Amino acid sequence: MTGTFVGMPAFPAAARDALDNAQLRANLDHATSTIRAKRAAVVGELEQWEALRIAGAAIKDDVLLRLDDHLLTLESALQDAGAVVHWARDAAEACRIVAEVARAHEADEVVKVKSMVTQEIGLNEALAAEGIAAWETDLAELIVQLGDDLPSHILVPAIHRNRSEVREIFLREMPDAPPGLTDDPARLAEAARMHLREKFLRAKVAVSGANFAVAETGTLVVVESEGNGRMCLTLPDVLVSVVGIEKVVPSWRDLEVFLQLLPRSSTGERMNPYTSTWSGVTAGDGPQEVHVVLLDNGRTRALADEIGRQALRCIRCSACLNACPVYERVGGHAYGSVYPGPIGAILNPLLRGVGSSDQVDSLPYASTLCGACYEVCPVLIDIPSVLVNLRAQVVDAHRSGLPKAEAVAMKTARATLSSSWRLALAERFTRIGLGAARRFGASAWTRSRDLPEAPQESFRKWWRRTGGRP
Amino acid sequence: MDDFDVRGLVQPMRVALQVTCINDALYPDTGRNVVRLLRRLGVDVEFPAAQTCCGQPMVNTGYINEAVPVLRTFVDAFAGYDAVVTPSGSCAGSVRHQHAIVSARAGDPLLAERSADLAPRVFELSEFIVDVLGVIDVGAWFPHTVAYHPTCHSLRMLGVGDRPTKLLEAVEGLTLLPLSEAEECCGFGGTFAVKNAGTSVAIGEDKVRNVLATGADVLVAGDRSCLTHIGGLLDRQRSGVRVMHLADVLAQTRPPGGGRR
Ligand code: SF4
Numbered sequence: 213m214t215g216t217f218v219g220m221p222a223f224p225a226a227a228r229d230a231l232d233n234a235q236l237r238a239n240l241d242h243a244t245s246t247i248r249a250k251r252a253a254v255v256g257e258l259e260q261w262e263a264l265r266i267a268g269a270a271i272k273d274d275v276l277l278r279l280d281d282h283l284l285t286l287e288s289a290l291q292d293a294g295a296v297v298h299w300a301r302d303a304a305e306a307c308r309i310v311a312e313v314a315r316a317h318e319a320d321e322v323v324k325v326k327s328m329v330t331q332e333i334g335l336n337e338a339l340a341a342e343g344i345a346a347w348e349t350d351l352a353e354l355i356v357q358l359g360d361d362l363p364s365h366i367l368v369p370a371i372h373r374n375r376s377e378v379r380e381i382f383l384r385e386m387p388d389a390p391p392g393l394t395d396d397p398a399r400l401a402e403a404a405r406m407h408l409r410e411k412f413l414r415a416k417v418a419v420s421g422a423n424f425a426v427a428e429t430g431t432l433v434v435v436e437s438e439g440n441g442r443m444c445l446t447l448p449d450v451l452v453s454v455v456g457i458e459k460v461v462p463s464w465r466d467l468e469v470f471l472q473l474l475p476r477s478s479t480g481e482r483m484n485p486y487t488s489t490w491s492g493v494t495a496g497d498g499p500q501e502v503h504v505v506l507l508d509n510g511r512t513r514a515l516a517d518e519i520g521r522q523a524l525r526c527i528r529c530s531a532c533l534n535a536c537p538v539y540e541r542v543g544g545h546a547y548g549s550v551y552p553g554p555i556g557a558i559l560n561p562l563l564r565g566v567g568s569s570d571q572v573d574s575l576p577y578a579s580t581l582c583g584a585c586y587e588v589c590p591v592l593i594d595i596p597s598v599l600v601n602l603r604a605q606v607v608d609a610h611r612s613g614l615p616k617a618e619a620v621a622m623k624t625a626r627a628t629l630s631s632s633w634r635l636a637l638a639e640r641f642t643r644i645g646l647g648a649a650r651r652f653g654a655s656a657w658t659r660s661r662d663l664p665e666a667p668q669e670s671f672r673k674w675w676r677r678t679g680g681r682p
Numbered sequence: 683m684d685d686f687d688v689r690g691l692v693q694p695m696r697v698a699l700q701v702t703c704i705n706d707a708l709y710p711d712t713g714r715n716v717v718r719l720l721r722r723l724g725v726d727v728e729f730p731a732a733q734t735c736c737g738q739p740m741v742n743t744g745y746i747n748e749a750v751p752v753l754r755t756f757v758d759a760f761a762g763y764d765a766v767v768t769p770s771g772s773c774a775g776s777v778r779h780q781h782a783i784v785s786a787r788a789g790d791p792l793l794a795e796r797s798a799d800l801a802p803r804v805f806e807l808s809e810f811i812v813d814v815l816g817v818i819d820v821g822a823w824f825p826h827t828v829a830y831h832p833t834c835h836s837l838r839m840l841g842v843g844d845r846p847t848k849l850l851e852a853v854e855g856l857t858l859l860p861l862s863e864a865e866e867c868c869g870f871g872g873t874f875a876v877k878n879a880g881t882s883v884a885i886g887e888d889k890v891r892n893v894l895a896t897g898a899d900v901l902v903a904g905d906r907s908c909l910t911h912i913g914g915l916l917d918r919q920r921s922g923v924r925v926m927h928l929a930d931v932l933a934q935t936r937p938p939g940g941g942r943r
Contacts, residue, residue, distance in 0.1 A: 577873070600780070629703070656879040670710055
């Protein structure tokens with residue numbers, strides 16, 4: 213990925229651009245409705261689905277309550293297994309650690325397993341600045357990287373591209389692309405395979421994230437569909453894994469729950485195709501030097517938010533993206549982060565802090581609060597409630613300083629709605645207000661929608677006149 | 683609540699109408715239709731004049747502090763009633779799920795207690811008719827084709843399930859047509875409709891397309907706010923499809939001389 217989310221406009225402006233792109237909307241509509249239907253079918257098969265969700269949420273909550281203990285257990289188990297453990301407070305520290313490992317092996321390139329966290333910390337750009345090339349090996353990430361593009365979905369980062377666009381990108385950017393390449397998915401995959409194979413065999417250092425980190429044995433787990441991840445995890449001599457501190461699960465028995473929840477929620481599959489697990493170093497088998505970078509980067513900030521901390525349960529399945537009516541219309545780029553959709557709308561403000569930028573502060577409002585995300589989330593994150601709570605934080609963060617028109621309106625509403633006589637008085641102006649709005653203002657509403665006709669008398673007035681007995 | 687029989691009169695149940703601020707100001711006919719309907723079902727519904735709003739518009743915009751006095755007014759207005767009926771899944775949902783958050787924020791234990799006591803007695807209209815009155819056939823007559831949009835807060839926050847469609851199916855003369863992607867949001871979302879107007883309209887246009895595909899004369903829902911948005915789009919397109927609140931349909935009866943079933 214060579215693009216950057218830095219400097220993205222706030223959500224409403226970014227969404228407007230996306231809405232104008234008819235091709236993007238068609239691609240998104242097709243892709244999200246396909247995944248939605250697959251998920252619904254495989255989730256419907258399991259009678260104990262609700263029990264699994266409750267178990268998943270409970271395990272994660274328990275981890276978050278005693279995160280420090282679990283992390284220390286994980287650290288010592290990793291060390292016992294021969295891994296080197298690093299702690300990183302933020303993105304810069306984590307990137308520096310990875311670069312140092314690569315430099316220690318005089319590597320000028322690394323191969324990468326698809327990972328959200330390395331995108332979150334901008335690792336590819338940081339390595340490039342050090343003269344180290346990072347090759348994405350996941351097919352969709354490769355499409356994004358070759359297209360000098362940005363990911364727009366957690367699971368399918370190139371969801372905004374259709375196959376003819378992919379073919380064009382390959383022909384343009386892949387020196388070894390076969391000249392007669394068609395947009396047949398099998399041919400496209402074959403071209404990518406040829407392109408990547410050489411990199412797997414050449415690279416000395418691999419970089420990954422982890423979906424889970426099992427504390428009791430110091431085992432990292434990567435769940436993927438293509439097998440490219442496994443190539444990265446087994447072929448190079450050196451492996452560096454960047455792991456968010458919320459990824460820890462206490463035991464293998466806990467892992468079992470998530471290995472059922474994740475594939476059904478994300479790809480709509482009963483079981484995940486490639487699940488790789490490794491504990492430190494195994495002599496004569498796989499990488500002989502294993503580093504694990506445990507990353508905070510705002511997670512402890514999120515943990516301190518009583519209502520928001522449930523976002524740290526997230527297993528990045530992306531079911532909430534696929535279910536979201538807003539995401540379906542605008543795509544992932546509008547959220548200005550590698551974490552788009554409903555989870556992005558809460559996770560970014562929680563990690564970066566409300567009030568840190570207008571872009572971050574616009575995200576909690578990027579939702580209709582329809583609740584479709586909560587309904588599908590495998591770990592029961594009540595995204596609508598967290599959104600509402602974050603909106604309150606956004607409002608509070610801006611209470612000092614000049615009040616916005618909205619704040620003035622809400623103060624007026626408070627006064628009006630705390631007393632029925634004031635409301636009755638205000639209602640006398642409904643007709644005038646709506647008439648004025650129709651002619652002059654309220655353009656955000658009236659550009660595409662008519663306004664209702666104002667009634668002759670309010671309900672309240674009618675009741676007073678008739679006692680409710682016409 | 684099971685001990686009461688509103689028509690058997692062991693002890694008459696005191697029922698209040700929370701008409702909602704939007705119906706009060708913009709759709710008084712819907713409020714009148716709720717009254718007509720409930721009276722027909724034997725409920726002598728009252729309208730506590732001190733009521734204003736449930737506070738949701740403020741809470742959902744992030745102005746929770748501003749919602750505290752509104753919540754106080756709400757509790758004062760309705761605390762004395764055995765049941766409160768509201769023709770809005772969104773307002774009922776707000777009462778049951780948000781009032782606890784608002785009163786916690788107010789740091790007022792008495793308010794928290796009073797609102798927690800009141801919340802379970804607040805019913806969305808279809809819940810009240812089906813669960814409290816135990817009625818499915820309300821004796822309505824409405825000879826039209828109808829599509830029903832479930833609205834997100836009725837469906838997901840409140841979980842009214844198939845109560846509204848059961849009530850509609852029992853209406854004489856009414857043909858309920860299946861709406862595809864019915865459970866998808868209409869794109870209204872309160873202030874979202876203005877803050878992110880383009881996205882709101884894009885979502886709404888897909889809803890409108892599905893509504894038009896049913897060929898129904900009327901689109902029915904249990905929330906006037908969503909209907910204002912969808913209806914605004916339908917009117918702008920000169921579609922000829924009317925939007926009506928569930929109460930507006932259930933209140934209709936066969937005109938005199940038309941003969942009752
Ligand atoms: S919030 Fe829930 S649904 Fe969304 S990606 Fe995370 S786990 Fe999946």
